[in-house]
Amino acid sequence: MVPLVQGYSTEMSQEVTSLGVQVHGGMGFIEETGAAQYYRDARILTIYEGTTAIQANDLVGRKTARDGGQQALALAARIEVTERELREQGGDNAQATAQCLGAARKAFVDAVEFIVAQSKTNPNAVYAGSVPxxxxxxxxxxxxxxxRALLAAEKQLATGNEAAFMQAKIAVARFYAEHILPRTASLREAIVHGADSVTALALEAF
Ligand SMILES: Cc1cc2nc3c(=O)[nH]c(=O)nc-3n(C[C@H](O)[C@H](O)[C@H](O)COP(=O)(O)OP(=O)(O)OC[C@H]3O[C@@H](n4cnc5c(N)ncnc54)[C@H](O)[C@@H]3O)c2cc1C
Known part of the structure; x- marks a missing residue:
């Protein structure tokens, strides 16, 4: 999880703080709202937490390929358990989230299998897709x-505990599932099919 905390979270902070500026429009870009300050402060995170590519190389090499993908696939199995719990819990939000989570997990498993299969014979192809x-x-x-938060929030909601907060948790989880999780499909394509174009240009071309 360390490369994800230091690499993925910091990359997402660029997107989130950039959107924060966008939401505030011209007022966001100038200094009055404080939005631009967050964006500027976030910009260093993907560098001083260890650069994204270095975190990604660690995730591919030491965290995935070294044990033949065992830990990664064990995590995928735990995610599958959550999918089952969502389906058993029932309700539109849980069902929709289970479906998106399952598709994303399959994309992850494909990527892990690609990395494990290619890491010894074709390491360049594996590292070409490390950031995706x-x-x-x-x-x-x-x-x-x-x-998991959605599951917990629905249980709390059934008891009438902090209803507005729980509804917000559920809505955010479903939004993420339907709008952010599908990115995994295109990332999978880039990892599994995109290696050649990364290395296509000769060094002299730079
Ligand atoms: C404000 C600030 C505070 C800091 N605080 C700390 C601190 O408290 N503790 C600490 O230990 N360090 C700290 N650092 C150092 C920080 O960890 C390094 O800046 C960081 O690890 C990146 O190293 P670099 O700047 O030498 O970049 P480089 O390693 O030169 O990387 C340059 C670019 O090349 C890419 N790259 C490099 N090697 C590879 C590779 N093998 N494969 C693919 N791409 C590659 C990188 O991803 C990056 O985009 C701080 C830095 C700053 C700017």
């Missing part, structure tokens, strides 16, 4: 935790 793999794994793990 970091983002895929991070997206999935975040979606998994939000799914």
């Amino acid at each position: 793999y970091l983002m895929l794994a991070g997206n999935l793990m975040a979606g998994w935790q939000l799914s």
Whole structure:
């Protein structure tokens, strides 16, 4: 999880704080709202937490390929348990979230299998997709935790405890599942099919 915390979270902070500026429009870009300050402060995070590519290389090499994908696949199995719990819990929000989580988990498993299969014979192809793999794994793990939050929030809601807060938790989890988790499909494509174009240009071309 360390590369995901330091790499994925910090990459997402760029997107979130950039959107914060966008939401405030011109007022966001100038200094009055404070939104630009968050964006500027976030910009260093992907560098001083260890750069994204270095975190991604660690995730591919030491955290995934070294044990033949065992830990990664064990996490996927735990995610599958959450999918089952969502389906058993029932209700539109849980069902929709289970479906998106399942698709994202499958994309992750495909990426892990690609990495394990290619890491010895074709390491360049594996490392070419390291940042997309970091983002895929991070997206999935975040979606998994939000799914668990949805499960907990629905149980609390049934008791009438802090209803508005619980409804917000559920809505955020479903939004993430339907709008952010599907990114894993395109990241999977980039990882599994995109290696050649990364290394296509000769060094002299730079
Ligand atoms: C304000 C600030 C505070 C800091 N505080 C701390 C601190 O408290 N503790 C600490 O230990 N360090 C700290 N650092 C150092 C920080 O950890 C490094 O800046 C960081 O690890 C990046 O190293 P670098 O700047 O030498 O970049 P480089 O390693 O030169 O990387 C440059 C670029 O090349 C890419 N790259 C490099 N190698 C590879 C590779 N093998 N494969 C693919 N891409 C690669 C990188 O991803 C990056 O985009 C701080 C830095 C700053 C700017």
